[in-house]
Amino acid sequence: MSSQVRGGTRWKRFALVMVPSIAATAAVGVGLAQGALAASFSVSGQDFKVSADKLDGENLIQYGGIAEGHDLKGNAQHHPVTISGFSNAKITNMCQSLVTPTPLGNITLQLKTGHKGTPAEASNIYLDVAELDTDAEFTNLDIGVAVGDPSHKTKPQAGTVASPYAFSQRADRAVLTNVKQKAWATTAGTFKLPNLKLRLLGGDQPCYQDIKD
Incomplete structure (x- = not known):
């Protein structure tokens, strides 16, 4: 996200714009899937990182999809994604980060929750x-x-558009540990974030560094 700055950085405006998108996300998603699917909304020009010690989810559904959106210059983009859904999920020690360019350099928006013994909880959650x-x-x-x-x-x-015969997988329960992921979007029916901490940090300070294969 870029904005013109005169006489100082508009920190309050920056936070108000970014908080809604980052507060409604969590870490989940495993495996590979195939299909031709499109979500009913477009994604922003930035992905975000999420880490968690543990995610314990019920009634997993997982299938392939395409996240449609634009980059920060307005050019159309299409991102292959794995769409993962749970009826309920608990996330322990979750961290989410988004690095955003500004005229004064990169700024990292970092969110932490579920780190004081009470996990974050979500219902009807889907992640791209x-x-x-x-x-x-x-x-x-x-x-x-x-x-x-x-x-x-x-x-x-x-709102997903797809052939009902496209490939998917499911499980009664999925437990993910030592989670590190990049995602483009998340939706949830409800999301409880205990002991929420939101910080604006100078430079690139993501929840984790990219993993080398």
Whole structure:
């Protein structure tokens, strides 16, 4: 995000613009999927990083998708993503960061929650994930189930356009530990963020550094 600055940085405006998008996100998403899907909303020109010690989610559904949006200069972009949905999820020691360019240099918006013994909780949560590194454990995993199969306990994201026969996978439970991910968007029915800490930091100070293969 860039803005003209005269006589100083408009920190209050910067925070008001960025907080809503960053407060409604969490860490989740595993595996690979295929399909031709499109979300009902466009994404911003920036992805964000999320880390967490643990995510414990119920009724996973996962399938491939395309996040459509524009870069910061207005050029159209299409981002392949894995859409991961849970009916309920608990996230322990979550950190989320977004590095934003300004005329005075990069600024990092960093959010931390669920770090004092009470995890963050979300219901009906869906994430458009671009990259994920984690240790994962699934309970009652089914791979290759059609997106439109009526037996999915968590239904595909509302507004998603796709063939009901596209590839997906599901599990009764998924436990992810040592989570590091990049995502383009998240939606949730409810999201509780205990002991929320929001900070604006100078320079590049993401929740984690990029992992080298």
